[in-house]
Amino acid sequence: MTMLSSQVGIIGAGPSGLAVSFFLKDKSDIVESQLHVGGHASSFQECGFTFDYGPHILFSRDQQILDFIIASLGENVSKCRRNNKISYKDRLIKYPFENDLTSLPLEDNYACIRDFIFNPCKQEFSIPKNMREWFLKTFGEGICTRYLFPYNEKVWNIPVEQLSMALAERIPNPPPEDILKSSLGYSTEGYLHQLYYFYPKKGGYQAICEAWKKSATIIYQFNVAKIQRTNSGNIKLIDTKGNSRIYNRLISTMPIHEIVNKLDMEVPGEIQSAISQLIVNPMFVVSFGIRGVDHNQYTAVYFPESEFWVNRISYPCTFSSENGPKEHWSLQAEITCSKGSDVWCKTDAEILMHTKKGLQQRNLLPPDNEIILERVDRQERSYVVYDVGYEKNAEKVRAWFTSIGIHLLGRFSYFEYINVDMAVDRALKLAIELNGDVGDMLELKSLYLERALARLKLPNICSVE
Numbered sequence: 027m028t029m030l031s032s033q034v035g036i037i038g039a040g041p042s043g044l045a046v047s048f049f050l051k052d053k054s055d056i057v058e059s060q061l062h063v064g065g066h067a068s069s070f071q072e073c074g075f076t077f078d079y080g081p082h083i084l085f086s087r088d089q090q091i092l093d094f095i096i097a098s099l100g101e102n103v104s105k106c107r108r109n110n111k112i113s114y115k116d117r118l119i120k121y122p123f124e125n126d127l128t129s130l131p132l133e134d135n136y137a138c139i140r141d142f143i144f145n146p147c148k149q150e151f152s153i154p155k156n157m158r159e160w161f162l163k164t165f166g167e168g169i170c171t172r173y174l175f176p177y178n179e180k181v182w183n184i185p186v187e188q189l190s191m192a193l194a195e196r197i198p199n200p201p202p203e204d205i206l207k208s209s210l211g212y213s214t215e216g217y218l219h220q221l222y223y224f225y226p227k228k229g230g231y232q233a234i235c236e237a238w239k240k241s242a243t244i245i246y247q248f249n250v251a252k253i254q255r256t257n258s259g260n261i262k263l264i265d266t267k268g269n270s271r272i273y274n275r276l277i278s279t280m281p282i283h284e285i286v287n288k289l290d291m292e293v294p295g296e297i298q299s300a301i302s303q304l305i306v307n308p309m310f311v312v313s314f315g316i317r318g319v320d321h322n323q324y325t326a327v328y329f330p331e332s333e334f335w336v337n338r339i340s341y342p343c344t345f346s347s348e349n350g351p352k353e354h355w356s357l358q359a360e361i362t363c364s365k366g367s368d369v370w371c372k373t374d375a376e377i378l379m380h381t382k383k384g385l386q387q388r389n390l391l392p393p394d395n396e397i398i399l400e401r402v403d404r405q406e407r408s409y410v411v412y413d414v415g416y417e418k419n420a421e422k423v424r425a426w427f428t429s430i431g432i433h434l435l436g437r438f439s440y441f442e443y444i445n446v447d448m449a450v451d452r453a454l455k456l457a458i459e460l461n462g463d464v465g466d467m468l469e470l471k472s473l474y475l476e477r478a479l480a481r482l483k484l485p486n487i488c489s490v491e
């Protein structure tokens with residue numbers, strides 16, 4: 027008889043893997059290739075500064091899940107008010123763009139509000155087929171050509187007409203009165219679900235997963251190299267060192283482009299082709315530790331201009347003052363690009379130089395003698411791109427994996443552009459399905475979140491191998 031390592035095997039101790047482990051009724055364990063939890067939501071410390079691998083903040087439209095994540099942090103959480111800016115021509119305007127038209131040069135303000143009010147695209151694209159049409163229909167040409175098109179093309183690295191409508195649900199549709207008010211100079215706020223955000227006081231964003239790992243059994247440095255189906259119908263995981271573990275069921279949060287190469291079975295050509303068409307963009311993350319006082323206290327600044335590779339900078343010491351030593355502050359720049367692009371082929375030194383010069387020219391970074399830490403990290407995966415073929419390809423791939431008994435979960439596995447809040451949501455829904463619970467979803471959700479919280483508050487109920 028085969029000895030099971032556990033009923034359920036989970037690949038990856040990032041937010042999704044940890045979350046599903048505390049919702050499942052069956053005994054599960056997590057195999058993780060690294061020596062720490064957190065995955066893409068983890069953090070590093072250097073010279074007294076704490077940075078995430080690309081800045082993370084906590085906000086959600088789902089109040090229950092937000093409350094759950096905050097509660098799981100106990101006392102280790104701070105609340106901040108968003109202070110985001112957009113770089114436009116010679117100035118910084120308030121974010122979101124459509125809520126601060128009055129700060130634009132007068133001719134730009136006029137063009138934006140004119141095209142918003144007298145918008146022929148409302149009729150023309152009443153049933154939009156892609157994000158270009160949706161943006162035009164919703165905001166008019168003035169706002170689109172000045173900000174939404176260049177910024178989105180910079181982040182996603184594909185033309186806006188190739189972006190799928192799946193993205194539209196993430197972009198709030200502001201009340202028309204707010205846009206009119208913003209043009210006239212009345213102060214308004216958009217994207218209210220992000221107006222306040224949360225962040226761990228200590229330990230960076232990784233502190234969330236550190237709090238969650240308490241209830242999990244984690245096998246660290248188990249880098250899955252092969253996945254086999256055994257004669258008895260179980261699933262065997264073999265790592266790069268030849269260690270193996272056997273499970274009845276498997277949940278995977280490892281990237282879809284990787285798991286497909288670990289399967290010890292034939293993968294149909296159409297599935298391989300669908301996976302190869304799923305786009306994930308890499309990113310450079312450039313971190314600076316700076317001596318002195320940050321008088322601006324911005325949360326983030328966005329750059330739509332195409333000649334500057336940086337798409338956004340963030341201020342980790344604004345998220346939490348514990349992210350840097352006293353009388354110091356920090357800044358982190360993100361550069362998204364596509365794999366194989368000219369930018370991705372640049373050396374770290376070139377990336378650092380371009381970022382530093384561009385920020386210093388814009389007076390957003392002080393001279394070199396005040397910078398005490400500079401570092402470039404390459405992230406192979408940052409953004410899941412919703413191109414027009416995305417939904418069809420993703421659905422095909424997910425269905426095939428389910429048919430072979432592997433449940434895909436998480437940002438780069440189920441392949442969804444989700445944050446940690448929605449990682450919890452998806453984990454919870456998968457656990458409800460695998461646990462076989464039926465009933466009112468809202469009631470089940472409350473029950474699961476309550477139970478998970480109770481479980482997380484128990485100190486180390488399972489041992490870490």
Ligand SMILES: Cc1cc2nc3c(=O)[nH]c(=O)nc-3n(C[C@H](O)[C@H](O)[C@H](O)COP(=O)(O)OP(=O)(O)OC[C@H]3O[C@@H](n4cnc5c(N)ncnc54)[C@H](O)[C@@H]3O)c2cc1C
Pocket residue numbers: 037038039040041042043057058059060063064065066067079080081082083084085248249250251279280281284309407408409435436437438444445446447449
């Ligand atoms: C630049 C950037 C900014 C973001 N900003 C925010 C934000 O502001 N707020 C927010 O909430 N979220 C943010 N996110 C999203 C957040 O990081 C993800 O939602 C979250 O990390 C997804 O968790 P996951 O568990 O699905 O995947 P991952 O975090 O990718 O975890 C997968 C895990 O699987 C492990 N693994 C992979 N391969 C193997 C293998 N072969 N064997 C064993 N283990 C393996 C990895 O080591 C990793 O630990 C951001 C993401 C990025 C990239």
